[in-house]
Amino acid sequence: MSTRIAIEQIRKINQLIIKKNTGKPAEMAVKLDCSLTTLFTYLAMMRTMGAPIQYNKFKQTYYYEEEGNFVIGFVPK
Template structure:
């Protein structure tokens, strides 16, 4: 099973290169449900990604140039 960080990195790459395909095709690529893809896209949108489906390109695309970066940080207890 792929980690969520790797999933978001892969999803970002596909969106950036306009090669996601439809929601169903994208779900098949990742081995998840269409609803799960919707949740991932929704989370990315909520964090400023502004993603929309482009029918001409048959792909989800960013509305403005940029990349979606996922970062983890460990903060020790004091």
């Protein structure tokens, strides 16, 4: 997995989570054009970096436990 592709996929995951429009994990993997294993790897990476990601079984979507945004990259002052 290249770094550029991983970063782009994480950005897409972040947007889907913010919109609360991920769907079930299998549906989300289709939206990202990746395998379930790869999706779970991305989610684990994001959690390791502090993203409070949870899954709501009733609404069938991932969400952040608190409002926020997952940002990757340099932000100048």
